[in-house]
Amino acid sequence: MTEGGQMTSRRPAPAGAKLQLGSLLAELAEAVGRGRADVRRALNCSEPKARKIMSGLVSVDPEDLVTLLDLFEADDAARAKAAELAAAAQRRSPRTPGGSPLRARVYKFEESAIGISSYATELIPGLLQIEDYAEQLFGASGERTPAQVKKLVAARRERSARLVSPDGPQLHFVLGEGAIHWQVGGPKTMAKQLLRLIELQDLPTVTIQVVPFASGVHAALGYAFTLLLQPAEQQDRAYFESLFASKLIHDKATVDGYRRRFAQAVEHALTPNDTSDYLATVAARL
Known part of the structure; x- marks a missing residue:
C-alpha cells in the first residue's frame, strides 16, 4: 500500500x-x-x-x-x-468501455498513469466496484437495456482487472463515509462490496481510507474527483464528472489545487488498517 x-x-x-x-x-x-x-x-x-x-x-x-x-x-x-x-x-491496447471522446482520453491517461488518487463522496469508485454493485448503478436510470448494462459491467470488470493488480499503478482511494453506508443493491450486495474493499486493501498497490462523518470539514468535502498521476516527463491530470458532463484538467496550477485538497482529505481519514476494521464492522451489521 x-x-x-x-x-x-x-x-x-x-x-x-x-x-x-x-x-x-x-x-x-x-x-x-x-x-x-x-x-x-x-x-x-x-x-x-x-x-x-x-x-x-x-x-x-x-x-x-x-x-x-x-x-x-x-x-x-x-x-x-x-x-x-x-x-x-x-502491445495491443485493451478494450475500454464505450462513451464520449473525453472518456476515451481519461482511459488513455489511466493506462499510462503510475498512480491514481481518487476522492469519492457517495459511491464506491468504479475501479473498486463488484459486478452486482456496478450493475445496479448502470441500470438505475432505466434508460439502458439489460444487454447494454451487461456490456458496461463487463468492460468495467476488464478495466479494473488491468489497473487493480499487484503490477498496476499505485491506487489511493479516499471515501466519504456516506459511500460505505449507501446501500446500492441492498444489504447483501453492499456487504459483499465492503468485504471486497478489505480484500483489495491487501494488495501492495492499493490504499483505501474512509473519512468519518465526525471528522469535520475539509476542502474536498462534497466534490468527487480523480488525479491521474503520470510519469515524470508528463503532466498530471485531474478529472471529475457530474450527471451529464465531465472535465479533464491539465492546467498545472489547477491540478495542484486538487492535489492539495486530496491531501487534506487524507488528513481527515482513518488509517488504512482502521479503515479495514471499520469496513468489517459495517459489513457485519448488514
Missing part, C-alpha cells in the same frame, strides 16, 4: 510506453547534439513522422529504432530500455 508517497514502477501501457520512448530518444538526441533533421535524414522519412517519433506519438519500427540508437550513440543500458519500451508500445 501507499500513504501517498513515492510511486513504484510498472510495465507501461502502450500509450505510456510510446511517450516514454519518445522522451528517452529526445534525451539521447540532445546528449549528442542531434535534432529532428538528423532523424529525418537517418530514417529517410518526412518531418512530421520524425516529429511524431521524437514526441512519442507513434510506435517505432524495430529497424528504425536501431538506426536511431546508433545515430544517438546509445549505450547498452539505453538500448535495453528503448527495446523494452518499444515492445510495450507495440
